[in-house]
Structure formats: C-alpha cells, structure tokens
Amino acid sequence: MAVNIIDGKQLAEKIKADVRKQVDELAADGVKLKLAAVMVGEPPASMVYARSQAKHCENMGISYELVQLPADSNQIQIAQRIEQLNTDPDITGIMLHLPLPEGIDTPAVQYCINPFKDVEGVNPVNIGMVFYGEPIIAPCTALAAVETIRSTGMELRGTEAVVVGQSPVVGLPISVFLIQNFATVTACHIATVDLQAHTRKADLLIVAVGKAGLITADHVKPGAVIIDVGINRIKTTDADGNTVSKTVGDVDFDAVSKVASAITPVPGGVGPVTVAILLRNTVEAARKQLTATKKGK
Ligand code: NAD
DSSP: OOOEEOOHHHHHHHHHHHHHHHHHHHHHTTOOOEEEEEEESOOHHHHHHHHHHHHHHHHHTOEEEEEEEOTTOOHHHHHHHHHHHHHOTTOOEEEEOSOOOTTOOHHHHHHHSOTTTBTTOOSHHHHHHHHTTOOSSOOHHHHHHHHHHHHTTOOOTTOEEEEEOOOTTTHHHHHHHHHHTTOEEEEEOTTOSOHHHHHTTOSEEEEOSOOTTOBOGGGSOTTOEEEEOOOEEEEEEOTTSOEEEEEEOSBOHHHHHTTOSEEOOSSSSHHHHHHHHHHHHHHHHHHHHHHHHHTTO
C-alpha cells in the first residue's frame, strides 16, 4: 500500500484561509488585531522566524510588531516590558521568541504574559486549562499535531497511540489531547527503557523529541500513522561531496515511509500547521478578550 505523505502546507493554507476570513469579520466590527513578538537580543534563528512571521501576519491582515530588548536585559526588565504589552489596548496578542539569554527563567517570563493574549498558549495557566479540558488558548504545536492527525480522517477513539517526548508545551499536551479524544495513550520519554517495545504497538505514533533518526523502521508497526514533530538541523553531504545543512525530523523518513500508512514530512509537515495555528490563536485571543470585556472581567 502506498504511504500517504501528509501535506502540512495544504492543511496550513486551509486554516489560514479561515483565519483571513475571521480577521476580516472582526475588522468589519471595528476590532483590529496586533501581535507583539518579544525578542531579547538578536538570536539569528529568531530573526529569520520573525521576518517570516511578519509576512504571515501581513497576509492575514494582522499588524505585527517586533519588540526587541537588549541582550543584557534582566528578568525584571523583560517582565516589565511584557506587562506594558499586557495593558496596551492596541496589542491583542503576545509571543516570546526563544531562546532567551542564559540565566533568564523562561517559564517565569511566559507566566508574565496575560493568558488572554498568550497566542502560543505557553503560559502555565493556559497549559493547565488544557488539562481541565477547558482551554483558553492552547499550545500551538500540540494543537497542530492534533489537527494534522484529524486531517487524515483517523478515528482517535480507541486508538492505540504512543507519544514520544513529554515536554510541558509540546509532548505532554499532545498526550492530554489524545486522552481527551479517548485514545489509549502511552507516554514515552528519556527514561523509557525499551522505546521500540512501546512504539511498535502504536497505530498512531507521535514523536516530539529533537533527535534526528531516533525512530527507525524497526520502531514502527506496519500501517501506523506517524506524526513527526521534531525539527533538527543536521550536516550532510550533497551530490558534489560538499557538506551542507539540512532540516530533518526525529523519524527516518525514507525507511519509515515504507512501513507506515501515513507520515508527515519534515519540513512541510507539522511545522507549517503550527504557524497557521499561531495565527488562528491570534484571532482566538482577540475573541476571548472581547468576551472577557463583555463579562466585565
Ligand atoms: P524538549 O527538549 O523540551 O523535550 C524533549 C522530550 O523528549 C523530553 O520529554 C525528553 O524526555 C524526551 N526525550 C529526549 N531524548 C529521548 C529519547 N532518546 N527517547 C525518548 N524520549 C526522549 O523539546 P520540545 O520543546 O518538546 O521539542 C521537541 C521537538 O519538537 C524539537 O525538535 C523541537 O524543535 C520540535 N518543535 C517543533 C515544532 C513544530 O512546529 N513542528 C514546534 C516546537 C518544537
């Protein structure tokens, strides 16, 4: 049976078309969306990401402001700048470029973002609400993984799922979403003794670790659906023998494609869907703020 290569770009375009429609509807009601992206210093990868984000926002009709702080900013200075954005009525969404400089407590900074403006869904309040099944703004990548699974038409109820990687903003909320959709979930992580014994039982295997080549064909049950969340930059050799950099996931795509029934590529899988979900969360955040204002919160 030919493997279904899940087209994350196509799914992202569908989500973005809906976002654009919602932004236009809100604009017609006089609600303007503005996303503030906080960056400390100028990490090269963050600068690239910020430029692409600005373009995505522009295409959606969302204003974008890159809020840059000096690289030597301390915890209090970063928190104070976020607090200004929290209370700025023109700012409807806030996100934080990572990594922050060494010595800065990232979760503590994320905790400063108003949960109703936290478009990445990384404030512990937002992650906690996911556990209660009543998300305000849910973590983007976890939502993207679930949307990607849904796009395959796979029935989650009763499915034997394995999630490799249990970080608080990616793997763990993915596990929670799957449990809430009545999948039977095995959570694997760095301390899992025999990873292959678990992954081989999975009809649905989600991998969010950050280790290229972690999942080989031997880890996969024939016919399984594979969602590769990992993003890794590796060095490889091109046809002319030159060393080049390449982006790959955690799954050995070529080998696993021969065993799986469906698989996400990297790049072009969960990544573009995550970008689209961030834009959707930006709309969601604005709507939640409107509702909260009406309720007088
Ligand atoms: P993290 O480092 O916070 O967590 C990694 C997790 O993997 C931990 O739970 C750890 O226990 C587990 N782990 C580590 N080594 C393992 C091993 N050998 N076997 C099994 N489990 C192991 O990383 P994160 O922030 O959750 O990100 C995970 C990956 O997802 C990274 O590659 C990151 O770049 C990528 N990511 C992708 C997107 C996207 O849009 N596709 C978004 C965010 C993160």
